[in-house]
Amino acid sequence: MNDRSAMRLTRLQQALAVGGTLHLREAARLCGVSEMTIRRDVAASDGAMTLLGGRLILASNPHYAPAYDLDRQKDSHALTKRRLCERAAGFIENGDTLFIDCGTTLLPLVGTLAARERLTVVTYALNVANAISLRPDVRLVLLGGHYHATSQSFGSDDMSTAIKRLGINRAFISAAGVHAERGVSCFHFHEVAPKQAAIACAAQRLLVVDESKIGQIRPAYFARLGDFDVVITDGDMAPSPENGGPRIIAA
Template structure:
């Protein structure tokens, strides 16, 4: 089955080699499988191709790389994100107040919270808040402001101050780019302030990223790697381990 998936992915990459896009239904027709099978292939792949608005594109295509949409990203590296969140949950203790970042990487972490007691979740992400709201035993603090549909998150000028007034034990931060020299970055500039505020005030700062983010640089820089205590990843983070550097945890 894995060999067949690899053959389908290779065929699609060959079709995209000249640039442009392929609609999902055309990709399914080309490979002789269902659209869901193509989605599964992409979710388990190395991230070389991605879905944007129902079309396949090469992830490193300069015209499409800056684009990010939560609905598009939810199928990308889904299994890896679940494994990362299972590892991240091991750092949570009863009674913690957690900052959970926006995007899709950390959404599976919510399902891990049921094993802990007296938790509080602080977030500016609507998808995270919706998931937490279904858990009556977890207290929710939703940070509001102007809603940004592409990331399903809120932004406001006073969000940083609101975060800093809270006692956050652990901040779980996601990123779209992690580079050894150029730091940690994301696509949207309205995310920079809440990320930096959570990093500044949390007792423990944890960066959670799948391998597709390693070596990438995105438009909105928000932190150095050594701003984090722990990096949880399934990628190759061959960083020098110093007293001031983060602990690398493999998922």
């Protein structure tokens, strides 16, 4: 990206921060360039902006972010998610207390728990809780609050405090977006507090994501890549530096 393109992007971001959206034609007029130039600038913005129906929006704008539908996600990358969870299960030890995040990526992890003894699972996700409830050998801690049907998960003001009172050995975290510069994000703001609390207090933090999440930016930012000890993915991620950053495990 050259300096002129960077200046145009800054001007567009300022305009979008005030107005929310900007028609492609208006964006071109504002910057004194062609619509094609604006399209090229957007393509070079590393996902910070996008075009939706001929209008320019910020990817971080929650009002225009793509909707997350849990039912639609269940079959998305199903085999990959199972393989990722099989790799993740290799970190679990007998007697562990596990935090399992919401969504569909980590649901196959429940099926791997039979190989371990004396486990406790902490979750705010109804689909995970339902699956754990069928395993009498695993103790379940379900964090409650207001129920959000779109993600089949709960949210409350005191959930962070409840999580921090628990001794969590390993936190398995899912995400809708993983970006090298813009960090790790999800669709729903009520998920931020429990994710951050689990990351803050767990002895080991593991991010489990399929390749469709790599390079994406979603509305609700919740962590830096450096906040994790391990990233398990089938996506193309550069190995972490020896002096910091997570260990990348390809699945």
